[in-house]
Amino acid sequence: MTALHLRQHTPAAHPEEHADVLPVTDAQRSLLFIQEAAARKDLYNNSFRIVFDSALDAEAMRSALERLVLVQPALRTVFRAGPEGPEARLAREVTLPWETAGHDGAAAWETWLDEQTEEFVRLPLDLSRAPLCRFRLLVSAPDAPARSALLVTVHHTVSDGVSVRVLVDEICAGYRQALGRAVADGQEDPAALARKRESSLRAELAAQCAAARTAVDAGEADTLAALLAGVAPTTLYPVPGRPQDTSHRAERLRLLLDRPQRTSVERAARNLGTTPYELLLACYALLLGDYAGSDDVLVGSPFATRRTVASHQLCGFFVNTLPMALPARDMPFEAHCREVSATVRETRARQSVPFDALVTRLAPERAGNRNPVFQCMFAMQDELRTRVALTPWSEGRIEILENGSAKFDLWLGATAVEDGLRIELDYDQDLLPESYARRFLAEYRELLLQAVETPSAGTGSLLAGLGARRGMMRRVLRRGADGRPDAPGGLLGLVREAARRHPDAVAVRQPSGSEVSYAELLRRTERTATGLAGRGVSRGDAVAVVPGDLVETVVAMLAVLWCGAAYLPLDTALPAERLTYMIEQSGCRLVIGLPGADADGPPRATPAQLEAEAGAADAPPAADGTDPVYIMFTSGSTGRPKGVHMGQGPLLNLLHWQLRELRMGPDSRFLQYAPLGFDVSYQEIFPTLACGGTVVGLGALDRRDLTAVARLAEQEELTHLYLPVAVAGAFAGAVESAGLSLPTVRHICVSGEQLNLDERLRRLLARDPERELVNLYGPTETTAVTWHVVRGDDLPAHDHVPVGRPVPGVDAYLLGPDGRDVPPGAVGELYLGGVCPAVGYVNDPEHTAAAFLPAPGAPEGSTARVYRTGDLALLAEHGALVFLGRRDAQVKVRGHRVELGELESAAERLPDVGEAVAAVTGTGEQAALCLFLRPTGPAQPKESAVRAHLEQILPSYMLPRYVRLIDAVPLTPNGKVDRTALTSALGAGRLRTAQPAEEGSGWEPAGTERMVRDLWTALLGTAPSGPDDSFFALGGNSFDVLKLIAALRENTDRAPTVSDFFRRPTVRALAAHLDGGA
């Protein structure tokens, strides 16, 4: 360390104390704030090194650096906090932070040089102590070839990109001067130069401060802010769990465009009437838009703000970084470039506007330690001289150094160098995976070179042609050619083959009840099919099956398939209106499972009747297994459910996948948990019967009593369970509470909605690392199409479990609004093709045509189709699809798919309801449907009437928990219904109920009834209006039941079981039970 006493060289211009005070620019203030706030104090180190293949005169170099600190006054700046903000002064006495280090020869010179460099660039600088720079001279071992390197760090508050050139020039000049060559080179006296430069620095800083004030006073900050307002943040790779705070760790990726390529870029820029900077920025904006999935992106870029001519000889921080809202829409590239140029010029015209003035005006949501307003940066450096000659025999290589710090999510830098154009990409390692960043950089190069070659091409087609993404998409998402969508005789053929191989094995079993062998199952199926044929059922028909005893139900399903018909599961708990609609829409010929007849409906028969009717008649030949299998109804946005008509191909393909991936065989014992009207029931029954395993029913158990289900799984030694996501956590909790271990259960499949791995599930998996939790995804229109396995020995850090990879046979497409593939890591809408799409919606060509579309890129005349899911997802870098919500108003409430529009249109059928808005509040087990009603006129709809009406036409899971009245439907700035505003108002208790005070006035509960009523009201937030209101009609769900039972246990010694409660879901019945009367 060398102490420098500069006072005699650079006396203060004025004797007063304030003469050493320097103005502080707004850009410096911003940087000082970040420096203070950031945990990493080396974040804004500007470092470079000059590497020589020769020895340097260390004393001459020290002298050169002393001169540098003397003649570049910005280096002698010290900052301190003042009463009105940061203050800056020029230091007159400084110690040169200089050291030399000798190579000991143990490691190779290059290795040692890099190690030294890596350590050096991370050393923080103390901004309260001058000078704000540091130097280290590295010299080779005495007996090795002569080599040396000078390492330099200067803080960004007193330097910028242009400063590197200035500093290098000064070092060269000083070195020559120290070697006695200064006079010959005509160098100025350092002291005189220092005085002149101090004056220039003061003038430049003052000019910058004045320009900033003038710009703000002239309204330029408002103008710039208006250009940025309303543009969504450019967020890359928005996977769940993306951290708000990062540790600012960056990796730098590099590529070099060679000289001819650089020339092409420069020529194209000239031809387009732009600059290379604007052309490079235009490509960056376009690619960012593609990766972020938005038509406009926010990109920051530094603008050189050196104002005085003399400032170009100064080291200093003379840049202002400003955000720009740049287009990323589909248009000819040349037009895109023109738009980008116009924005750059508009911003440059206001480049004195302080960034902080924009932040104040835009008031962005400040979450975490990321840069406000923009998180993607583009910087183009002046042409960098990469070689420098200190003396004719000492030529050095200049290398700009980075210290692995990420100031932005993504930073793209371009520097013209002798060899061409260097492109560098820094990415925040906490936010973006390396492969993502590498692909971005490779695609940037490809896009740039294509765009300069064909600037008239559309931006969309340029993006679509990028090769780097296609490999990953093809490898991971397009599995259509790998499917196995057939089997001799179709699904029934597989079951018959299993029966032939395992005639005596138990095919279907009801605990403590009936069970049937494969041989018997087949015999009964044949007889029932004969009965069905006798009733005229044949290929292409639809036959409803009302679930009853599991053996009989399975026999009925197989018999329907034998005839080449499709089965329609019919849950008689549904409202009559809905059942009638389903039967009519499906064109059902017969209902199996209900005795008697209905004059207005199709004929009915029990399986036993059908078998009896068959008598000794010959069975019809079994269908060839090419006809549709089932019809399952899903919620429809237009107010009517839609019947999905599912063919053999998708189901066979899924079956083959399931047998392989879930390792199913004759020893498999699969629980039949799902209601038959859910397509999951197919996966429980058919694959099991195809491999000779046993389907085990719930028997008399209520599926909502999860403890009982868990006991059953253990007692029956089940191997496979398939549960709705909504109950998976509670099931794991029930297993734990009951002290069970489920040693035989190897696979727990879940689906229905987004799986978030809670602690209960984590513990269940951790206890048995061999057990697999299989998260499946797929709408009813395609069956399950993707899967992701979680094991206890490899639990993910984040709770949001991906939906995984497509099963073989499925082509998945993630498309943007323009129908193009979005790149991996970007959010797109999921379309599903290959073998998985259903036939369509039964007898509904209009909805079928709207939802089942020609496959993207399919050749002319192809019949390949895709189903448009409306689900948003992204392809994560590890090759799994991540579900990110819905494009529309479809929601999942505890696994049930609910089109909010269906609930809304059901409510709007009431004359008193002018407009209805449905929404969901809470998530997972806490999710509750809300219905907001705007009355038609002065007459207020009554909640009891609304509920009674909805109960008539909607299944219980679609009944709202909350019904509230609103005066007007709030809209978002984009004109969409603002459901968040409504649920917030509900949460804050600001909305009035649709329950007039006089309603229920005749009911004055007392004693146990009152206790139950109060517990119930506290739980649901809605008071029953009478003693016979159903808990479920008021929006209660099975989880609420568990909570209510727990609360009752605390208040009485006679709490009901879950089954008891489901039999008595009213206050009156429950109170009677508690009082011992029932």
Add this chain to the structure above:
Amino acid sequence: MTTTEDVLACITRRVGDQPMSETSELTDLGVDSLVLLRIITDLAASETQEIEPHDLARLVTVGDLAEFVDRWNGGPRP
């Protein structure tokens, strides 16, 4: 030398010798904003002279640049 001659000479020094006239567009000659800044510095009469950075964006041709330098230096030189 006239201002235009000064400007032409300076451009040649910075981006190489090539055919150019008052109507030549700066971008066609390879003069981007950073090169322009250097040319302006070369042509400045005084080191304390301020440059309004966005003024430079309005300079399209060699003639525009010559006019700018003239205005900057207090009118055309003889």
